[in-house]
Amino acid sequence: MNKKFCVAVISMVLTGLLLGGCAESPASVSSAPDTLTVFNYGEYMDPDVIEMFTKETGIKIKYEEAVTPEEMYTKYKAGAIQYDLLCTSDYMLKRLIEEGELQEVDFSSFEYKDNIGDKYWEFSKAFDPDNKYTLPYFWGTIGILYDTTKVKEPVHSWDVLFNGEYAGDIIMQNSVRDAFMITEKYLGYSLNTTDKEEIQNTYDTLLKQKPDVEAYLVDEARDEVVAGNAAMAVVYSGEAYLGHEFNENLAYVIPDEGSNVWLDSWGITKNCANKEAASKFLDFLCRDDVALKNFEYIYYLTPNETVKGQLDEELQNDKTLFPDDKETENCEVCTLTDPETNTLLNDLWKELKAN
């Protein structure tokens, strides 16, 4: 072989070793004692809150964001970054708890834990039966956002989406879970059903509804109703509140049959070395002023009961932001982690979209 080529290869290998040699520290070591690595959804915490925390406690926060629970799970499991705390959705928390990825939170050291209403600890029990691992952060529902100039009588049931009255004027969520969940509730099933026949019936109903659907959208669903391009859309409560800001003629309803209640909660990972700092951070999030700051940044439904009293009257009376207990009575938390059912749902969804 050419001598020069050999030299080139050897020097390349040497450079590699050199880079390896001068690396600071191996990745397996968790972050420094006064640093917490926090994993959260994008735009899901007021940046001021993080600064406040560091100023008050001296603990630095390394903040990382993700878009979907699945993405979080994959990044967390890959182990490239050692996360201390993470905030994700109900069913993903269930999966993490089942896999032993979270450690118990010592709530007895919390000063502000009681700011979180009892109702939300009840919701949490769907995936964290003893309220040992997770701290509720934000929550919401799925319902119908409709234009009151186009839909004359108040909506009370999922039926308006399926009876053909508003054919061509309906926007559905472009997500397998959301589409199936609301239809399952409409048919009177549990939204966590694993019964094949029930799922098949749900699919048939969705297929029958398909010609009436103007579009299956995610983020744009709200905008279409705001702009007056559709009479109604299936949206999340947080989106509905923002839609109301742009167009006064919109109403949001959680149908009487019930719907999905989702909950995003915090957990401490099993790798977290500095549990005390992690607990401090979670407790800090429950504090009245911090919860208010985050609420005013995100405008999702908050489980922190001190927030409502700090707002002006108009917001306090907003039914979208502060629904009555009665409205969420028939709602369920999604805890479906059964892989077989998930595959079935995904296959049916693909079939539905292809049809």
Next chain:
Amino acid sequence: MVDKLTDFISRFYVAIIAVFLYAPIAVLIVLSFNKSRSRVVWEGFTLDWYISLIHNRQIQSALMTTLALAFLSAFISLIIGTAAALGISSMKRRSHRTMMVLTNIPMLNADIVTGIALMLWMIQFMPLGFNSVLLSHITFNIPYVILAVLPKVKMMNLSIYNAGRDLGAGPLRAFFMLILPQLKDGMLSGFFMAFTMSMDDFVITYFTKGAGVNTLSTMIYGEIRKGIKPEMYALSTIIFTVVFGVLLVANGNTIGTKERKRGYE
């Protein structure tokens, strides 16, 4: 008559292409001045998003990270790439070809494969952070520099260098005064190509970045769930305007020189 028609069709064709290219950017610019956060409601003209952009430390730090990454990675890969191009050009034919294949592969390889591979490699040696992203960007930038510099190396006139040495210049002095100037154009375009590649990159950055490090692209990605904020529209408008301005000035110069040349004729 037929001439007029073909003339019209060709003009129309160009116009349509221009519309498809620039209409989305026009929408973005218009939205950056919209008082409402919504994408579908126009509530009036405002400069608020530009003002809140100035006060938004997250966006600023992401912008600084992006620029620092682009500049540092382009500069370092310029040095390594130029050296590599000089080395490769003096190789024998077979090893020359082997090296070219080796440097071309990373360019053609799917970003996601490069990204995951780099991540797996990096976590063996260092915690992911700014440094790991920088190393990754240098890695994928080097081939672009080599590609831009190599042709210039081949066109280079070595006799000038030899003459310089004969007249008593040391090897370093001869290199910097006689070789580098001949490679200048290639190096410049290699640098800019690397700079752009680094600024544009999302996939590789996403996989190799550590917690708390955000470039503009990864930051925008994080915002998707709750809707992109109009500050981003404002920032994109500024970036577009700057690039457009730079291009105008650059092209204005070349148009000027052409006209001057014509004047001499």
